[in-house]
Amino acid sequence: MVIREANLADAPAIAKVHVDAWRTTYSNLMPAKFLADLSYEERETKWVKILSNIAQDNFTYIAEDEIGQIVGFANGGQERTGDRLYQGELYAIYILKKYQRQGLGYRLISTIATRLIESGISSMLVWVLADNPASGFYQSLGGQQVNQKQIEIATVQLVEVAYGWTDTRRGII
Numbered sequence: 001m002v003i004r005e006a007n008l009a010d011a012p013a014i015a016k017v018h019v020d021a022w023r024t025t026y027s028n029l030m031p032a033k034f035l036a037d038l039s040y041e042e043r044e045t046k047w048v049k050i051l052s053n054i055a056q057d058n059f060t061y062i063a064e065d066e067i068g069q070i071v072g073f074a075n076g077g078q079e080r081t082g083d084r085l086y087q088g089e090l091y092a093i094y095i096l097k098k099y100q101r102q103g104l105g106y107r108l109i110s111t112i113a114t115r116l117i118e119s120g121i122s123s124m125l126v127w128v129l130a131d132n133p134a135s136g137f138y139q140s141l142g143g144q145q146v147n148q149k150q151i152e153i154a155t156v157q158l159v160e161v162a163y164g165w166t167d168t169r170r171g172i173i
């Protein structure tokens with residue numbers, strides 16, 4: 001498996017991983033119809049926008065197998081609310097179910113953290129649904145629960161928690 005920075009041509013494949021991973025990850029948390037109605041095309045449009053971002057204030061990396069098939073991605077950049085303690089943010093990380101627990105998540109998150117450090121940012125947070133087993137992933141990397149909020153997705157009220165690292169050089173990398 002290779003980790004490399006994404007480019008615009010990757011938008012359709014990233015969108016597919018994104019939607020497929022939402023369907024398997026959130027099947028117990030979100031309505032079945034909402035997940036079934038997710039559209040590859042709509043998600044691709046969003047990824048085209050992200051990957052065309054000429055300001056270069058966010059980074060996307062993908063995990064690709066030996067035949068060039070994208071099986072996971074992570075996306076990060078500056079923290080979006082102006083938090084004073086956590087200046088970087090992991091916006092999203094998704095790996096196809098079949099490829100989880102093989103070390104790819106760690107490789108992707110540490111690539112984002114390293115890229116943030118190269119931009120002068122060594123603190124980072126990530127928002128995750130409280131009931132998502134991914135919390136265990138962030139905890140295993142030393143993430144501390146630092147915030148909590150309620151969100152609504154498809155008319156369902158859900159709790160999101162933020163895991164933070166004040167120094168990503170200790171823990172993630």
Ligand SMILES: CC(C)(COP(=O)(O)OP(=O)(O)OC[C@H]1O[C@@H](n2cnc3c(N)ncnc32)[C@H](O)[C@@H]1OP(=O)(O)O)[C@@H](O)C(=O)NCCC(=O)NCCS
Binds near residue numbers: 025103105128134135
């Ligand atoms: C969460 C996710 C990114 C983790 O990536 P991964 O490649 O599966 O994880 P890794 O193999 O790098 O795991 C590294 C370590 O983290 C911990 N870990 C990973 N997933 C875990 C889980 N579900 N529960 C508890 N601990 C976990 C383990 O200690 C693991 O080491 P081990 O496998 O040797 O025990 C991936 O599983 C995923 O894409 N899940 C579905 C989508 C999702 O929930 N994304 C996050 C949204 S905020």
